[in-house]
Structure formats: structure tokens, C-alpha cells
Amino acid sequence: MTTHYLVLSALLFAIGGAGVLVRRNAIVVFMCVELMLNACNLAFVTFARQHGNLDGQLIAFFVMVVAAAEVVIGLAIIVMIFRTRRSASVDDANLLKY
Amino acid sequence: MGETITFWVLAVVSVSAALGLVFSRKAVYSALMLGVVMLSLAVLYAVQDAPFLAAVQIIVYTGAVMMLFLFVLMLVGVDSADSLVETIKGQRFWATIAGLGFAALLALGAGNMVFAPAKGVGAVQEAGGNVPALAQLIFTRHVFAFEITSALLITAALGAMVLAHRERVRPKATQRDLARARFTGPQPSPLPGPGTYALHNAIDMPALLPDGSVSPQSINRVLARHEQEDGVRPTDPVKAALVKQVIDKDVAIEEDVAATEAAHQEDAK
Numbered sequence: 001m002t003t004h005y006l007v008l009s010a011l012l013f014a015i016g017g018a019g020v021l022v023r024r025n026a027i028v029v030f031m032c033v034e035l036m037l038n039a040c041n042l043a044f045v046t047f048a049r050q051h052g053n054l055d056g057q058l059i060a061f062f063v064m065v066v067a068a069a070e071v072v073i074g075l076a077i078i079v080m081i082f083r084t085r086r087s088a089s090v091d092d093a094n095l096l097k098y
Numbered sequence: 099m100g101e102t103i104t105f106w107v108l109a110v111v112s113v114s115a116a117l118g119l120v121f122s123r124k125a126v127y128s129a130l131m132l133g134v135v136m137l138s139l140a141v142l143y144a145v146q147d148a149p150f151l152a153a154v155q156i157i158v159y160t161g162a163v164m165m166l167f168l169f170v171l172m173l174v175g176v177d178s179a180d181s182l183v184e185t186i187k188g189q190r191f192w193a194t195i196a197g198l199g200f201a202a203l204l205a206l207g208a209g210n211m212v213f214a215p216a217k218g219v220g221a222v223q224e225a226g227g228n229v230p231a232l233a234q235l236i237f238t239r240h241v242f243a244f245e246i247t248s249a250l251l252i253t254a255a256l257g258a259m260v261l262a263h264r265e266r267v268r269p270k271a272t273q274r275d276l277a278r279a280r281f282t283g284p285q286p287s288p289l290p291g292p293g294t295y296a297l298h299n300a301i302d303m304p305a306l307l308p309d310g311s312v313s314p315q316s317i318n319r320v321l322a323r324h325e326q327e328d329g330v331r332p333t334d335p336v337k338a339a340l341v342k343q344v345i346d347k348d349v350a351i352e353e354d355v356a357a358t359e360a361a362h363q364e365d366a367k
Contacts, residue, residue: 001101001102001105001216002213002216003208003209003211003213004105004109005105005142005146006208006209006211007205007208007209008105008109008112008113008142009208010201010204010205010207010208011113011116011201011204011205012112012113012116012135013204014197014198014200014201014204014205015113015116015117015119015120015197015201016116017196017197017200018120018193018194018196018197018198018200018201019119019120021189021193021196021197022120022189022190022193022194022197023120025125027125027167027170027171027174028119028125028128030167031119031128031129031132031167032119032120034132034159034163035116035119035132035135038135038136038139038159041139041143041151041155042139042142042143045142045143045146045148045151046146048146048148048219049146049147049148049216049217049218049219050213050216050217051217052216052217052218052219052222053219053222054219054222054228054231054232054235055235057148057150057151057219057228057232058232058235058236058240060148060151061150061151061154061232061236062240062243062247064151064154064155064158064159065247065250065251066247066250067159067163068158068162068163068251068254069250069251069253069254070254071163071166071167072166072254072255072257072258073254073257073258073261075166075167075170075258076257076258076261076262077261078170078174079170079173079174079261079262080261080262082173082174083264086352088174088175091185
């Protein structure tokens, strides 16, 4: 079963990565990043069971904490950009380009 | 056997929900699809002897993180659809190719690995079960990382407060100011309500003036905008022209407000 779980995790990770590349809405891009983090967690939990120790589950727990902090900051930044530029599209935030 | 069935059902559900997350045009649907993926992953954790993580996944992800996403979606505007303009030429095509290639690479790599039968975590969590075993690890070997986590959470909370805080650049308008602005403005009275003078009592029917013509002030701006976005135009050409006029005026006002806000922020700096 380990292989099955790992392939599922790989598929979810790749879908999330493709979403980050394709989508333009900053919030949806953020959701795709969350999807990639979740896929990694699945792989960690699977490896924890494969190797018979709990360190994988522990790392997944830490990943969840970091993801929660990241979501808070990221969404605050998106709200701030939206307030000044009236847009949540990643194409519109291009002032650093020049 | 039970695990195999659970896995296949949830694998199909989560992969199709993930595809829906990427392909749905409205951001709210994407958020709901992400919720489906997270719930199925929680069940997969529970199946793999990680009941604590399954509970945390549901509480933290589907509870807190998804609510935060939906809340910000409501703030930013639910109807903010993706722009279909490609800034980089051919980006969508090549991104899809890259995604497919990456999926194939990872899946083939993982699929070709050969594993011994899984040891299972039953042996290491004999003393009381999953949660005490995890707690023992957290508070002994990984205690330093755990302490750093608290610093991270405090920093995140402070950062969110600093980022989301808005300085008041103008004094708050009192009732006196509001009344003065209203009577110096173009229309002291309330706008004519839609539909109340006509045959219909619906909000999308504009009010009629005494001579039978349509009053442009009674056209609902939000409905007019939705009609324009959905491609539904009034059949009456006079009304269609009025709706277009209202929308144009609305856009002009929005640009004006944005320019004033930008100017105010420049002043604040």
C-alpha cells in the first residue's frame, strides 16, 4: 500500500504545482500551495508507517503549524495589496519589475 | 481489504477535487474543492494509524485555514474571476506540460520503488497510544523545534495585525459632516426605488418617471453589472443605453475613488 499512497501524494503535489503556474488569482495560487503542503504531509505519514517510527507524523504536525502561520501572513498581504491596488491578480503586482 | 477500498474511493475523490480546484473559474468553488481534498486526506491519515493528525487536519485545515480563505474571499470580492490574458506567451500550455511531466516523473519514481511490508507504528506507540507517544517525542527529542514554533506563531499573529491594520488618514466623518455633504451634493433626497411605480414590484425593474420614461437613478448598479457580465442585455434599447450609462458612471467613480485613495496614501508617506 505504501507505493499507492506515495503515488497519490505525488499526483496531488503535481496538480498543486501546475495550479500555481496556471492560475492568476492570488488566493487560488495560495490554495494550490496549501494543496502541495498537504500532499507532502501524506507522504510523511506514509513513511512514518513504513518505517515504524513516529517522526514522520511529528514532522507532518510541524508542517501544519508552519502552514497555518504562512496562511495568516499570506492572506494579510493579499488583503493589503487588494486594498491599495483594487485587484487580487498576481499580474497586477509588478512594480518591482522596473 | 477495508483499507484498500477506502484508499481507492478517497484517491479518486481527492484527485478529482484537486483538479476541480485548479480548473474551476470561481474562487469560491476552488475553496470548497480544497475542503474536500483536506477532508479526504484526514480520513487517509486516520486509516494510516495517525488519529491525532487526522483530528488536527480537520480542526486546523478545514476549520481554521479554510474559514480564513473564505473570509478573505468575501473581503476581496467573490466575483473576482481570473483574467484570461497571458502575460507570458504560451505560459498556460507550457505550465500544463510541466505539470504533466512532473506528475509522471514523481509517480513513476514512487511507483518503481520496492518497499518491504510496512512495519506499522503499533510497536512504538504501545505505551498508551498515538497521542502520548507523539507527546513524548515532542517534549523530549524535538522540544527545541516545538519552542521555536511558539515564536513563529507569535510573529505570525503580530505580522498579520501589522499588515492588516489601516491608519486613518482622514478624521472620522460625524453626522454633521454627512448631512452637510448630502445637502451640498446633487441629490438631497433618497434615490427613487426600483419597481415601485411600475407594473412590476421586482428590484430589476427600474422606476418610471411621470412621463413614462425610465429613471436612470433607480437602476440597481449591482444588478446592472451582473447583467453585463452574464451577457444579458435589456431588450428595450432605451433601457439598455441607460444601463450602460450607469455602469460607465460607476466605473468612472471607482477609478476616481482609487485615485483619491492613492493620493491620500502618498500624502501619508
